[in-house]
Amino acid sequence: SQKIEQNSEALNIQEGKTATLTCNYTNYSPAYLQWYRQDPGRGPVFLLLIRENEKEKRKERLKVTFDTTLKQSLFHITASQPADSATYLCALGAVDSNYQLIWGAGTKLIIKP
């Protein structure tokens, strides 16, 4: 069955450093991959989308890579700030999925001042 793995342990990063989160998947060939941010008790907020034919996408301090051979996406936050502390979810989508997404459980990121 389709499976998405994100590091279940919280990631602690010192403020100013680059935080890197990993999303691995199996038994799936997504057409695109998305990253969302979720704060406690809130709904997820869309951050970035990367398609299967794209290697890298950037948005301000965020960078996403997508390696369909390794079946992995990396999500980077450069110059991290305490306000970046949240849970980050990756989600996969297929062209014929009626825009439904398959979700990872998320990784909690803690940026320490």
Next chain:
Amino acid sequence: GAVVSQHPSRVICKSGTSVKIECRSLDFQATTMFWYRQFPKQSLMLMATSNEGSKATYEQGVEKDKFLINHASLTLSTLTVTSAHPEDSSFYICSVHPGGTMEQFFGPGTRLTVL
């Protein structure tokens, strides 16, 4: 991005009662809305796809008679948890999918606690 609201944000009810959760798309007409539930430290689980003017499509294992979905207008979908039990306690979130894009925009969620 789209703005989505949910009401109520939090509800506590007794076992056996029914609870209605509203999801509103505030700034565009949503033909498709998704309903999710999320348990602590777990991924979002898609419950159903709500289609305006037609029956919702439920995911495998989700009881359609227990989780009633009504998408009567392009801006409103409702989820009714009928005869709620403590195991239905969860965080329920809706999302909308604007046409022409692949991202989803989420409501703030509803925390349901069934005593």
